[in-house]
Every structure is written in C-alpha cells, then in structure tokens.
Amino acid sequence: MHTALRAALLATLAAAPLAAVPCLARAAELDIPVLVPITGFLAVEGASQRNGAVLALRKPPAGITIKSSVIDTGTSPEVAVNALERALSDGAVAAAVAPMLGTQMLALLPVAEENKVPLITISGTAAITQKHNPYIFRFFPGDDVAKAAQVRYAIDHFKIAHPAILYQTTAYGQSGHAEILARLKEAAITPVYEDGLDVAVKDLAPSLAKARAAGADSLLLQLHGGPTALLMKAVAASGWKVAIIAGSGLTQPATTALLEPGELAGACAETSASPESRETPAMAAFVDAYRAAFDATPDGFALAQYDATNMVLAAAAQGARTAADITKALATMQYDGLAMRYRSDGTGNMAHSAVIVCYDGASRVPRVAWHFDKTP
Amino acid sequence: MRRPLPLLLLAIGAIYGAWAIAHGSPYTLRVLSVAGIYALLALGYLMIFGQAGALALSSGTFMGIGAYAAGIAAARYGIGFDLALPLAVGLPVLLAALVAIPVLRLQTHYFALATLIISQIALLVATEWVGLTGGANGIGGIGGLTLAGFPIRAGWQSLALVWSAVAVGGWLAARMTGGLAGAGFAVMRADGATARAIGLDTDALRFAAFLASAAYGGFAGALYVHTIRVVSPDVLGFPVMVTCLTIAVVGGRRRVAGAIGGAVLVTLLPEWFRALRDYYLLAYGAILLAVIVLLPEGITEAAETLLARLLRPAPAPLPPALPVPPIAVTRGPLLEIDALTRSFGGLRALDDVSLRLAPGEVLGLIGPNGSGKTTLLNCVTGLYRPDAGRIRFLGADITRLPTHAIARAGLARTFQTVSLVAEMSALDNVAIAVEAASVGLLRALGGTGPQFTRARGIARTLLEAAGAAEVAQLPAGSLAYGIRRRVEIARALALRPRLLLLDEPAAGLNETEQADLAARLRDLAQGGLALLVIEHNMPFLLPLADRMICLDHGRVIASGSPAEIQSDPLVIEAYLGRGAA
Amino acid sequence: MDLGQIVFNLLALGAAYALVALGFVLILNATGAVNFAQGDLVMAGGFAAVSFASMLDWPGVLLLPLVMAGLALVGVAVALVAYLPLRRRPPESVFISTIAVGIIAQNAATLGFGAQARAAPPLLPGGDGPGQKLAIILVAAALIGALYVMFMHTQTGRRLRATAQDRDIAAAIGIRVDAMVIATFAVAASLAGAAGLLLANLFFVTPVDGANYILKAYIAVTIGGWGSIAGAVTGALLIALFEVLWPALPLLLPGLDAISGAFSQTMSTIALDIVILLLLMLRPQGLFGQAARSRA
Incomplete structure (x- = not known):
C-alpha cells in the first residue's frame, strides 16, 4: 500500500514543478546542510543520520540541484550552534538536517527561529517540540x-x-x-x-x-x-x-x-522502523541502495532521516524554494515515507507511529x- | 616599552575585531564571542595554575556552575544576565571557598585529583537532579544577553560585550599578576618554603588565586549560557577543563596575553579546519601537537623572546637607592627554645633541645649529618611543627605561628642551597622580601607600582651593602654561586630581622669569598643582629661564633665557647668516632 | 549472585584497570610526566585486537602477544613525537602533547573503524562467562608478575629503575636515558594494549573510550600514591571494588534493602568519590606514597 501511494505521489510531484513554475529557466538550487554528530559518543547515530540524508539528497526532484555539506556537531551545544551558524553564513539555507541530540536541538531552536530556517531532525527527546517553535520538525516518534x-x-x-x-x-x-x-x-x-x-x-x-x-x-x-x-x-x-x-x-x-x-x-x-526486516519492496530497495552506497546496513534512524529529507525534496518538487516555503510545506503537507505517513501535529511532531x-x-x-x- | 608584546597583540586584536564587526558573518562573530568567553575562563586559570602554580582541574566546573546559576535564574525565574551575575559569580566563589578548606593544602597531583573528583560530583549532581537542572538534557529556551534591561543582540553587540569583559578581566588579571603580587607568585612557584620564609603568606595567596579563578569561571559561565542559550551537563564535562588547560599551555601559562591569545587560537583552530571534513579533528590534534612541540613555552612567550631579540629593549633603569628603615632595639633574651622534640616516623630528629640566644650574639650550631640541625631551623621558622616544647622570640610564643608570621616578626633565614627565583632580577628577588607583608591579590587590584618602586630602592641599598650592587639587574639564575649567596643574605636582611638563621652559608664558597662573608656577618652582629649559623666548616665558624652548640642524634651533647667545643670529647667522638669505627 | 562471583568479577575488572594504571605509573616514574594518551592506547589496543582478529582466526590469548608488540611500536612513536622533544620542559607540556596524541588516536580510530562498538575475541576459544574472566585474571597477574621480574631481576630492569630514580645520575653512570625512556613507553603501551584486548572482549571498544580509562588510571595512581607501583594496583582494585561490590552489597546483606537507593550505579560513583576525598584528607600523600619532607 505504501508503495502504491508513494508511486502516485512521486508521479504527481515530478510533474508539479513544471506545472507550477513553467517560467523557471534553469535548475533551482537548494541549500540543505547536514549537521550531525560525526565525532563523539553519538557518532554511530550521527553516521546513520548523515547517510540517510545524503542518500536522499543524491536524487533531487527534476529541476532542482542540491547544495549540501556535512558539518560535524560533535556532542556539545556550542559546536552544534557553531555548525548551524556556519552553514547559515554560507548562503540561503532552505532547510537543515539537525542532530538527534536533544540538548543540541534546544540550543539550535532559537538560532533557527531568528534565521527562519526549518530544522529536520530525528531527535526523540520530548522537550524539543514543546517550545512552540515553528521551525522544528521531528521525523522520529517522540x-x-x-x-x-x-x-x-x-x-x-x-x-x-x-x-x-x-x-x-x-x-x-x-x-x-x-x-x-x-x-x-x-x-x-x-x-x-x-x-x-x-x-x-x-x-x-x-x-x-x-x-x-x-x-x-x-x-x-x-x-x-x-x-x-x-x-x-x-x-x-x-x-x-x-x-x-x-x-x-x-x-x-x-x-x-x-x-x-x-x-x-x-x-x-x-x-520507528526496521528497514533490514524488508517489510515492503520499497524498504528492501532502500536497504540495497544504502548498502551499495555506504557498505553498511541502515537502521531506523537512517530511514527516518531519509524520509525526512525526502519530504523536504517533495516540498521542493511542489514548488517550495525558500526556507519559508519549506517551513510552510512541512507544517501542512502530508507525506508518505517508506517508514510511515508523516504529518505535523501542529508542534512539529511528524512521526506518530512506531x-x-x-x-x-x-x-x-x-x-x-x-x-x-x-x-x- | 619593556613589554612590547601586549601592545602588538592589542593592535592586531583591534584590527581583526574591527574587521570582524564590519565584514564578519554572524558565524564569525559568534565564534569570536565564544573565544572571548574562553579567554575569561583562561584568565581565571592563569591565576591558580599559571601564577599560584597549582594544577587545579576545577576551573571548568566553576564555569559550569556559573552557567547553571545564570541559566536556572533565567529559565525558571526570568532573571536576565546582568541581574544574575552576582549569583553566577558568587556561587562558584562560595564553592571554591568551601572546597579550599580541605583540599587547597594538598600537593600537586593530589590537589589535581581532589579538584577533579569535586568536578565529577558536580557533574553527577547536575545530571541526576532533574527537577532543578533539567537532567542530562539540560534547560533550553534561555534568553540572550541583556545589560541594564536592554537586550544585547547576537552578533557584534554580543561580541562587544564579551570582549569588553575580556578587556576589564585582562586588565584586572594584569594587575594581579604584575608588580608585587606577580613577584610574590614567582617566589612561591620557585619554592614554597622559601616564599614563606621571606614572609609571604602563600596560603592566602593560593586561596585568593583559587577564588579569583572561580570568579572568572563563573562570569564566563554566565556569558556562555546566554550565548549558547541552553545549559546542560556538557558545560561541566571534563572536555571544558581540557580546553582550558590547552589554552593555558598553548598560549603561555603565565601571561595575560597568553590566556587571551591561546583562547582565540584554540577556539578558532578546529573551525578553520572544518573544510577538511572528517579529518578536521585529526588535523586539529596534529596542529596542537606541532604547536606544543615547537613552542613548548607557549606562543606568547615564544613571541616575546623573538621580539626581545629583534628590539633589544634596554633594562628598566635602577631606582634611586633608599635607606633601609631602622630596627627598634630591645633588651632581654631574643630566642628561647625549651625542650623541643620532633620525630619523623620512628626517628627522633630532635630530642629535648633547649637553647638561648641574646641580641647580637653569634651562635654556631654543629653536628654530624642527620643530627637534627636543619630540623631545628625548620622548627624555629615554623616549616615543621614540633611535637613538644616551646619556642619564644622576643618574649612571645611563636611555636605555633605560621612561617610567614615568624619571618615578619623579625626572624629571617637562608637555605642550604641558595633558592632565588632564577628568571627574576637580583634586585626584585630582594625587593619582594622588603614588601612581603603587603603582597595580596586585593591590594594588587589597587596597584602596587609605587610600593614596588620603593621596595626596589631599599633593595638596591641592601644589595650595595651585601656587595652585589653591580648585578642588581641581572637574572638571579645567571649569577655565580658566591654572588647568589650574597643576594640571598641581602634578601634575608630585607625582612629587617632581629635574628638571622644561616644554614651552611660557607658551603660552595672559595676561601676569599668565605673570608668576605665572615667579615660581613661579623659587621652585622656588631650592628646588633643575632646569628645562628649551621656550619661544618670549622675554620669559617670558629672565629665567627661567640658560642657553639653540638647536636648528635637530635640531642644537645655539648655547649660552650668555640675553644671548649673543639676539645670536647663527646664532640670529637660524634664527628670522628663514627668515621673511625 | 554470591560473594564468590562478585569477587571474581571485581578481580577481572580490577586486573584490567591495574594494567592501565601500571602503564601510566611506569611512564610517570621514568619521565615525571603524565601520559594523557594512556587511555587512548587502551582503546588502540582494543581496535588492534579487533583488526588482528579479522585477519587471523585466532583466540585472544594468541593475539595478545601480537597486540602487545603492535602497541609497543605505537608507544615508541608516542615517545619520539610527544615526549622526547619536550623532555626538558615543564611536565604540563607533555600533558598537552599527549592529549593531542589522544585526539589524533581517537579520530584515526573513528576514520579507520567507524564509531560503533566492536568486540575483541575471547581469550580462550569458545569460552564465555566465568572461564573468560578467570583467564583475564590469570593473564593480568602473569603480566604484572613478568613486569616485576623484569624490573627487579634483569639488567634492563635495573637500568629502567635507575632512570626512574634519577635521570641525571643514570646518565652519569652511562645509562642511555633516552633509550630507557623509549623502552618504558614501549612497555607501558604494550600493557595498555593488553588491557585493551581484555576490556574489549568483556566490554567492547569504541573510539571515545580513552577518556574514561585515563580517568580511572589517574585516580588509581594518585590514590595509590603518586609513583607507587603497588599503589597503582591497589588503586585499580579499589575502583573496581566500588564499581562491582558496592552496587552488589544489598544482595549480600539483605538488611541494606531499606536503603537500596544508596547502592545504585550513580551512588556507587559518588561513594567512590567521597572515599577518595576522605582518603586524600587523611593521607595527603596517597595510600602508598611517602610523606614529603625535606632533609632533616
């Protein structure tokens, strides 16, 4: 069922940009930095986050090119904030993949709000979506x-x-x-x-x-x-x-x-999901692609970040180009990912299944x- | 200008800061703000580690506690940065004062471990006391910096506030590490016993330095929490302390410029290497290793040496010589020792020793090695506590007085091996003893320039009297041994003592130097100064001493005129009997 | 879980910690400097065991000499790069240079092996549980014994001890001090390697493990008495005591159930911390340290 929905959705999305912005002469570029812990005690989870995001970003929708760099956040809030500020100073960020460490997310929230940039994360920590911050989107069940x-x-x-x-x-x-x-x-x-x-x-x-x-x-x-x-x-x-x-x-x-x-x-x-159990053909295809790309087996974190990143790309395919567009799309859209259907509950919680x-x-x-x- | 480096760094910093404010991205401004916060932390560490020479591993914790105090005040009670400052600074200082009572006297690594353990406990409390601290996740949603009710925006405003604090903090630190206090710290680092023996209250200095480090840490913590906008156990973790230590060693552990320059370098380095992606921390480690191996004294001291070589600055002119204030003359017994006993483990180093000394008298103290002579000196000067017995000086009981108080009361000593601060000039080595009683961090804040100049003037007179005037401006470490001995005696006399204890003063001197020293000591005795001289060199001691005492196995075995002692069979046996057996 | 089992676990963990602390104290005695990379050398030993095991299908007991030899080479490199250039400098310089070595080792391990935990093979093939722990205790005891024999009864050992006692005098009597220091680093690193293999089998290894082990070694060596070999071993066992025995006390003494909160893992750490502070107050020179006094 998931696959059918997804295929239908993808077909619509692929056609959407042509219909919506016919005057677009050249490919739009989206800046989606990946800010995750590559070093420190969360480096395993951080690698899953990075791989999931990178795999998704490798296949942007037609008419869109992706500018993205991976920036290490370590495990301290200070380094995470530095990483986000650095990414923001590099250009107009459309959305940022943000670390799964709750403390770091708490530190990133005000920066995201000041710069009006949506953060897509898989942090499970309860507090991050309780701050009434409109720029946080959590794709992992809290x-x-x-x-x-x-x-x-x-x-x-x-x-x-x-x-x-x-x-x-x-x-x-x-x-x-x-x-x-x-x-x-x-x-x-x-x-x-x-x-x-x-x-x-x-x-x-x-x-x-x-x-x-x-x-x-x-x-x-x-x-x-x-x-x-x-x-x-x-x-x-x-x-x-x-x-x-x-x-x-x-x-x-x-x-x-x-x-x-x-x-x-x-x-x-x-x-959130067990990709290696290969419940659906799409999930199995994801596992194979992930293995081919990273020589590793994906876990639920990798899949959640993959889905999250793809939802941003789906929004872009529907015409979202700026951080404001994407924030709005993430807040209102419904997206069928490989793991589940994602939809905001109004506070940025996107995942409601486990x-x-x-x-x-x-x-x-x-x-x-x-x-x-x-x-x- | 004798120290051109701070000015040069200030100029570079000002230009870079102006550029950053004009052209820097919010990212650059933020990283520089964070660097300034670490500079404040490092300025505090400069006090306890660089100056007091204590390997404290708690500075990161003081910053963390300041951060928690400010963070909790802001998140729970809506108290802004400026209003919470007294709490954020006061709480770490209070903790430091409490902790200092049991741990501050511990030596080197035992002190390091004790401070480390206290830091671990603070981290555990912050992690486990979820109701107050938010637990491992910490507390988010903390507002930005404020000043007098006005918000200070992230970016150049924050940068300006942080670096103004660094400027003030650096200026205060320069006061506390320069002048008399700086010289006092230098003596203390070189040898604690010597420092106390010239009247420096080293415990008070160390305590004040520890508190100062806590105050700087707390201030840095308050700035940090309002810059990062979240407080979590991360700020109490050991990595913060490692960063602090790295800043100190890379920047230069004794200099204000070192703390600030080191903080900027250590904060910026990993950011510069970020382009290397996965390899950036590897590169950071390699560069850190290269810096420490190539410039082991730190970048500022290396730069200073280089500048000194380029500019060849002239030494500061000698201050005009000032007269040594006179000493009030009193009658009556000077030193009275009654039934003094001191054991080490099972060994009785002193056993029921009694002796008297009158003003102007020269008492020779002899005895084989290990007979207890130096132990006696150490007991009299308060370095050891006797197990039993009483010591009176000028009629007052000094048995339990701390060493520095005994020294200030007019009882000076020299050590077996000359212990001057090698890198300090002969003049300053003496000058610090002139004003030892007024060395303290609070006084240092008010400035000690005029006092130091006056002390140098008096020190010059003392050096002239000791026959070492021509070396006044040379580093003490560069002097010949005989000259160093003279400087050391001049330093002891700077205390304006009534009694001078000399531990083997003739050792290592040639015959001319010995004769010269004996003549000078005789002059001093004629001027009313009492001398207690430990010496093996009988040709030196016999003509000098009015009276002699011989110790063996911690007991007085003979006492009398030099002639009597020379012929005493017990003395001969103590010296020769063992050698013959 | 009975007392015998607890003591058994305690000894296995304590023996591994003792190897870490011993390496630390050897370098301390030979150079007067703190090798902050000692914990990272343990981590490197764990990964050396993992990578040797992936090439050779050998049990841990046969990999042990390989790991120790490999780490000895690493130790030589650390001495050459991070100690010898700074041997005339204040000891804090070596503090920082070895911290830098640790940062390099940690990130090299992350790049080479990934961040995930890995397990080294067991000492004996197929064995698990108690047999493994007994083997660990025996191997650690054998290494400590061998170290004792080497130090006390061989020419090299005498030279190493002379160097540790007084470098200048050692140099004056013709001992090549630098060579001795390099040898000490090699021995210390191979002890860390052995500990790394043993610990990585029982408790896995990740690139960030070093910080934890250096703290344990630092506590063990200081509480035992700065520079004391017997003190280092005692200190290591004391740490293991609080990690293993303290939380198990309510099992042994059912009367303690009423205050079982005092025996949680966190409280065990706090109890150890408090005991360390009390010890430092009562014996400021550590358990086996000499009270400092100048010549009487």
Missing part, C-alpha cells in the same frame, strides 16, 4: 509514541506485572525513563527495580542481579546501543530467562553485530511484530 509502544507491547504480549527499568543517565535515557514510568502508571504497574546507568558502566551484573532479586518478570531498557549489547550479554551469561523489551538502541545493526543470535532470542525492541521488532534467536535480523499508531 518518546511519548515510542515508549507507549514499548510499554503497551510489554503489557499486551509479555503480560508484564513486575518490570525492572534500566536506563542511561543521558538525555536519551532520562527522557525515555520518565515516559516509561508515566505509561506504566497509566496501566497501574509499579516497577520493582530501577537503575540509571552511566554510559561508562562496565559490569552490569550487580544491577541485573538486584533486578532479579527484586522479583522482576521483565526488563524495560532505555539504553544506548553498546550498553544494550553489554546488558544482553550479561543476561545471557546469567542464565536468567526474562522478558526483554528494549529501546531503539537494540535495533541498530551495530548493536546486534556485537551479539550472537542466540543472545538475542526472544528479545523485542521499539523503533514498530515493535522481535528476534527469533536464529538471525540478527528481527521481524516486525507490531505496528503502533498513536491516535491523535
């Missing part, structure tokens, strides 16, 4: 969506009653942790154990043993990729048969590559177990 999917699935499918929560003491972890607690409370479930882990924590056995001793029947994780893999290994080594419903960190191919398929058996995780993927123990590639759509 924690309110993703954590709802995670908790819902844990309750419905695993029948959890006594979960333990392990989360990272980073923005990602704390934001997700708060949402998980809220969703559990709605279901009248109290976690039996919670612990916040620094990304540098090595030995997870004590936390795990305490969760077990507290009588946990399940582990709800909100950890980055590497620590998720460490935890999965520790669980497998301890011989504890426990339901694991993880955050999107588990679904990154870089994470599963660290684990034997057997260590993944039975675990599930939320994410998936739950599960691992069968034989393969590192998960199957999509459940589609979750947040009903507005």
Whole structure:
C-alpha cells in the first residue's frame, strides 16, 4: 500500500514543478546542510543520520540541484550552534538536517527561529517540540509514541506485572525513563527495580542481579546501543530467562553485530522502523541502495532521516524554494515515507507511529511484530 | 616599552575585531564571542595554575556552575544576565571557598585529583537532579544577553560585550599578576618554603588565586549560557577543563596575553579546519601537537623572546637607592627554645633541645649529618611543627605561628642551597622580601607600582651593602654561586630581622669569598643582629661564633665557647668516632 | 549472585584497570610526566585486537602477544613525537602533547573503524562467562608478575629503575636515558594494549573510550600514591571494588534493602568519590606514597 501511494505521489510531484513554475529557466538550487554528530559518543547515530540524508539528497526532484555539506556537531551545544551558524553564513539555507541530540536541538531552536530556517531532525527527546517553535520538525516518534509502544507491547504480549527499568543517565535515557514510568502508571504497574546507568558502566551484573532479586518478570531498557549489547550479554551469561523489551538502541545493526543470535532470542525492541526486516519492496530497495552506497546496513534512524529529507525534496518538487516555503510545506503537507505517513501535529511532531521488532534467536535480523499508531 | 608584546597583540586584536564587526558573518562573530568567553575562563586559570602554580582541574566546573546559576535564574525565574551575575559569580566563589578548606593544602597531583573528583560530583549532581537542572538534557529556551534591561543582540553587540569583559578581566588579571603580587607568585612557584620564609603568606595567596579563578569561571559561565542559550551537563564535562588547560599551555601559562591569545587560537583552530571534513579533528590534534612541540613555552612567550631579540629593549633603569628603615632595639633574651622534640616516623630528629640566644650574639650550631640541625631551623621558622616544647622570640610564643608570621616578626633565614627565583632580577628577588607583608591579590587590584618602586630602592641599598650592587639587574639564575649567596643574605636582611638563621652559608664558597662573608656577618652582629649559623666548616665558624652548640642524634651533647667545643670529647667522638669505627 | 562471583568479577575488572594504571605509573616514574594518551592506547589496543582478529582466526590469548608488540611500536612513536622533544620542559607540556596524541588516536580510530562498538575475541576459544574472566585474571597477574621480574631481576630492569630514580645520575653512570625512556613507553603501551584486548572482549571498544580509562588510571595512581607501583594496583582494585561490590552489597546483606537507593550505579560513583576525598584528607600523600619532607 505504501508503495502504491508513494508511486502516485512521486508521479504527481515530478510533474508539479513544471506545472507550477513553467517560467523557471534553469535548475533551482537548494541549500540543505547536514549537521550531525560525526565525532563523539553519538557518532554511530550521527553516521546513520548523515547517510540517510545524503542518500536522499543524491536524487533531487527534476529541476532542482542540491547544495549540501556535512558539518560535524560533535556532542556539545556550542559546536552544534557553531555548525548551524556556519552553514547559515554560507548562503540561503532552505532547510537543515539537525542532530538527534536533544540538548543540541534546544540550543539550535532559537538560532533557527531568528534565521527562519526549518530544522529536520530525528531527535526523540520530548522537550524539543514543546517550545512552540515553528521551525522544528521531528521525523522520529517522540518518546511519548515510542515508549507507549514499548510499554503497551510489554503489557499486551509479555503480560508484564513486575518490570525492572534500566536506563542511561543521558538525555536519551532520562527522557525515555520518565515516559516509561508515566505509561506504566497509566496501566497501574509499579516497577520493582530501577537503575540509571552511566554510559561508562562496565559490569552490569550487580544491577541485573538486584533486578532479579527484586522479583522482576521483565526488563524495560532505555539504553544506548553498546550498553544494550553489554546488558544482553550479561543476561545471557546469567542464565536468567526474562522478558526483554528494549529501546531503539537494540535495533541498530551495530548493536546486534556485537551479539550472537542466540543472545538475542526472544528479545523485542521499539523503533520507528526496521528497514533490514524488508517489510515492503520499497524498504528492501532502500536497504540495497544504502548498502551499495555506504557498505553498511541502515537502521531506523537512517530511514527516518531519509524520509525526512525526502519530504523536504517533495516540498521542493511542489514548488517550495525558500526556507519559508519549506517551513510552510512541512507544517501542512502530508507525506508518505517508506517508514510511515508523516504529518505535523501542529508542534512539529511528524512521526506518530512506531514498530515493535522481535528476534527469533536464529538471525540478527528481527521481524516486525507490531505496528503502533498513536491516535491523535 | 619593556613589554612590547601586549601592545602588538592589542593592535592586531583591534584590527581583526574591527574587521570582524564590519565584514564578519554572524558565524564569525559568534565564534569570536565564544573565544572571548574562553579567554575569561583562561584568565581565571592563569591565576591558580599559571601564577599560584597549582594544577587545579576545577576551573571548568566553576564555569559550569556559573552557567547553571545564570541559566536556572533565567529559565525558571526570568532573571536576565546582568541581574544574575552576582549569583553566577558568587556561587562558584562560595564553592571554591568551601572546597579550599580541605583540599587547597594538598600537593600537586593530589590537589589535581581532589579538584577533579569535586568536578565529577558536580557533574553527577547536575545530571541526576532533574527537577532543578533539567537532567542530562539540560534547560533550553534561555534568553540572550541583556545589560541594564536592554537586550544585547547576537552578533557584534554580543561580541562587544564579551570582549569588553575580556578587556576589564585582562586588565584586572594584569594587575594581579604584575608588580608585587606577580613577584610574590614567582617566589612561591620557585619554592614554597622559601616564599614563606621571606614572609609571604602563600596560603592566602593560593586561596585568593583559587577564588579569583572561580570568579572568572563563573562570569564566563554566565556569558556562555546566554550565548549558547541552553545549559546542560556538557558545560561541566571534563572536555571544558581540557580546553582550558590547552589554552593555558598553548598560549603561555603565565601571561595575560597568553590566556587571551591561546583562547582565540584554540577556539578558532578546529573551525578553520572544518573544510577538511572528517579529518578536521585529526588535523586539529596534529596542529596542537606541532604547536606544543615547537613552542613548548607557549606562543606568547615564544613571541616575546623573538621580539626581545629583534628590539633589544634596554633594562628598566635602577631606582634611586633608599635607606633601609631602622630596627627598634630591645633588651632581654631574643630566642628561647625549651625542650623541643620532633620525630619523623620512628626517628627522633630532635630530642629535648633547649637553647638561648641574646641580641647580637653569634651562635654556631654543629653536628654530624642527620643530627637534627636543619630540623631545628625548620622548627624555629615554623616549616615543621614540633611535637613538644616551646619556642619564644622576643618574649612571645611563636611555636605555633605560621612561617610567614615568624619571618615578619623579625626572624629571617637562608637555605642550604641558595633558592632565588632564577628568571627574576637580583634586585626584585630582594625587593619582594622588603614588601612581603603587603603582597595580596586585593591590594594588587589597587596597584602596587609605587610600593614596588620603593621596595626596589631599599633593595638596591641592601644589595650595595651585601656587595652585589653591580648585578642588581641581572637574572638571579645567571649569577655565580658566591654572588647568589650574597643576594640571598641581602634578601634575608630585607625582612629587617632581629635574628638571622644561616644554614651552611660557607658551603660552595672559595676561601676569599668565605673570608668576605665572615667579615660581613661579623659587621652585622656588631650592628646588633643575632646569628645562628649551621656550619661544618670549622675554620669559617670558629672565629665567627661567640658560642657553639653540638647536636648528635637530635640531642644537645655539648655547649660552650668555640675553644671548649673543639676539645670536647663527646664532640670529637660524634664527628670522628663514627668515621673511625 | 554470591560473594564468590562478585569477587571474581571485581578481580577481572580490577586486573584490567591495574594494567592501565601500571602503564601510566611506569611512564610517570621514568619521565615525571603524565601520559594523557594512556587511555587512548587502551582503546588502540582494543581496535588492534579487533583488526588482528579479522585477519587471523585466532583466540585472544594468541593475539595478545601480537597486540602487545603492535602497541609497543605505537608507544615508541608516542615517545619520539610527544615526549622526547619536550623532555626538558615543564611536565604540563607533555600533558598537552599527549592529549593531542589522544585526539589524533581517537579520530584515526573513528576514520579507520567507524564509531560503533566492536568486540575483541575471547581469550580462550569458545569460552564465555566465568572461564573468560578467570583467564583475564590469570593473564593480568602473569603480566604484572613478568613486569616485576623484569624490573627487579634483569639488567634492563635495573637500568629502567635507575632512570626512574634519577635521570641525571643514570646518565652519569652511562645509562642511555633516552633509550630507557623509549623502552618504558614501549612497555607501558604494550600493557595498555593488553588491557585493551581484555576490556574489549568483556566490554567492547569504541573510539571515545580513552577518556574514561585515563580517568580511572589517574585516580588509581594518585590514590595509590603518586609513583607507587603497588599503589597503582591497589588503586585499580579499589575502583573496581566500588564499581562491582558496592552496587552488589544489598544482595549480600539483605538488611541494606531499606536503603537500596544508596547502592545504585550513580551512588556507587559518588561513594567512590567521597572515599577518595576522605582518603586524600587523611593521607595527603596517597595510600602508598611517602610523606614529603625535606632533609632533616
């Protein structure tokens, strides 16, 4: 269904510029800088963002050329702001691919507003779309969506009653942790154990043993990729048969590559989409193109940023040329991407769906177990 | 002009700044603003690291706490930059004062670790106290800079505000690191014990420098948070401290110009290399390595050396000689030591030592190596605390007084190995001791130029009296050993002491120099100054001393006239018995 | 999880940390300078193990000598580039030059291997869990033992110690000090490499890991007593104690459940920090350090 819609849409979009701006003599140039963390502790996610955006920008709609450069934001707000200012000083930016780190996004919001430039990001941190800033567009399900999917699935499918929560003491972890607690409370479930882990924590056995001793029947994780893999290994080594419903960190191919398929058996995780599961032919084509271009397997972040960038290009194909045009288009358009249908809820949240993927123990590639759509 | 570099840098900075304001993009202006903020941080670090010589790893944290104070005030209570400044500066200073009590006396790396651990705790608190700090995500939506209620717009207005602060901060730092305070810091860095022995309150200096670094950090933090518009644990992270340390070492750790120039360079370098894409941080690392290997003293000191070679500036003229203020003469016992005991581990270095010294008396203190002579000196001057016993000077109990207070009371000493500040002139080495009691950062803020000039005048007289007038303007490190000994005695006399303790003053001198020194010491004693001389060199000591005491294993084994001591069987055994056995 | 298991985990982690701290303290003693790149050398050791493993299908225990030899070469390079040109300069210069080396290493690793975490092969083929940890403890102990023998009972060791004690006197009695310093860097880097292999198997390796390890080494060496070898090992074990034993205390002493909040991972870090501050106050010279005093 997705494919059919997309094909129809593409056909319309391809024809649109000719109809809308017939007097356009030469190709319009759009400046879409890619500002993502290439260095630092979010470099894996940053690489996914970059690759997704770059892959999309390689195929602009007819009549449009793309000017784009990748600028590293590191992991500090200061460097991110410098990167955006630098991009803005280089020319008329139509839209900027912005980093997924929430803190950096908070710092970029006022700069975007002052310069009236839309930011397209996949940051999941709740706060960034709560500032009534009209220039932020988030193409990844926010924690309110993703954590709802995670908790819902844990309750419905695993029948959890006594979960333990392990989360990272980073923005990602704390934001997700708060949402998980809220969703559990709605279901009248109290976690039996919670612990916040620094990304540098090595030995997870004590936390795990305490969760077990507290009588946990399940582990709800909100950890980055590497620590998720460490935890999965520790669980497998301890011989504890426990339901694991993880955050999107588990679904990154870089994470599963660290684990034997057997260590993944039975675990599930939320994410925006699982391209490597090849649910649709379009998704499969995307995975192949991505592999060919970057010699890597795309994850949900890469796909979300690909979709986000393509939505901007779709707006351009419909005639949007300036930052103002694109901001308006992103705020009002509906776009069927490979992962889902994107549409702003009025505050810049574009993604309202998530998936739950599960691992069968034989393969590192998960199957999509459940589609979750947040009903507005 | 003796120091042309600051002027040159100022000129370059002014031209570049004018260009940036006229033609720079918002990006350029922002990066330069951030560079100015780091310059303020580095000016604070200059105080504690460059001047006080303490490897503090907490300056980044002071900036972070200032940033959080200003950020929370702005985001939660709508208090702007200027109104929140007292809080943003005061909170880090308060924390520094509290932290200083337990950790400031720790040495080198133990101090570094303690400050590092405190920084780690601050980072953990900021990350975990979500209700106050917004947790790992921090707090966004902080407004821009304001001044007296007027918004300061990003771009040239912010740049002007930040760099005005840098100018004021740099001027204040120049005051606190120049003149008497700068000379005091130099002595303290060269040798803490010497600094205290010439009457410098090194603890107070270090404490003040630590607080100053916190104040600069807090100010920088407040500017930072209103420039970046978000506060997050990132600003408390170790990388900020590494940047600060890098600025100090690359720029030049002792100079105001070094802190500012280093900040601009270290902030701009990675931005310049951004065109290299994925390789830009690699290039940054390589350039940083090249800079430090090629210019290990920092860019400003290298530039200064180069300029000095090109311009060959003439040394400052000698100040006119001023008379040394007289010392009030008193009667009665000068030094009374009763039953002094001091152990190190199981070893009794001093065991029930008592002695008396009268004004104008020359007491020789002898004994084999390790018999406790220097320990006695160190106890009398307050460098060691005795385990038991009492020391009175001019009738007052000085047993528990800090070293600098004892020195200021009129008890001066020289050390076994001459400890002058090598790169400072002989004149300034003496002058700092003349005014040691008025060295302090608060006084330095008011300017110490006239005081320093007066001190130099007196120092010139003292050097003339010591027979070292002709080397007054040379760096002390370049002097011959015998001359350095004279300068050191002149420095001790600058305290206008009633009692001078000399630890092996003749060591390393040739016979002519020894005779000259003995004559000078005799003159001093005749002028009413009491001397306590530790010496192995009997031909030097015997004619000089009025009375002698011999220590062995920490005990007084003999006491009497030089003739009596010479023939005392216990003394002979202590010296020869062991060698013969 | 019983006490035996906890002690086992503690020793495995502590042994790896001890190797990192030892390398740090060796260079410190030989040069008086802090090698801030020591943590990045651990990271480099991890990636060396990963890349050797991708070429040779060997177990970790056979890769170990290769990794250590490779890192020894890196250590020589660090000495030549970042230490020797600055040997007559204040020690903070080496601080910064090795920080620069660390930046270079970290970004080179990102370019060469990507940012994602990688795992080094286990020491013994097929083995996992307790066997692996035992192997790690044994390998680390063997390396520390070998280091002790080399230092105390070989000619090279005596020369290295003489250099560490007093460079000028060592030079005066005909020891080639620079060669000794280079050798020290090589030994220290190969210890870091060994630690890198062991840690990268248990806990993976990413290009940004260096900062964490250098902090651990710095804490271990300072708390143990600046320059003390025994202190460095003790300090490393103390850190591991707070990372592994402290959070597990409620399991061992059920009475502590009431205040289980004090044993979260974050509180474990804070507890370690507080203990370090108290230790510094009570023993300002570290656990094994000599109290500073001038000649009496």
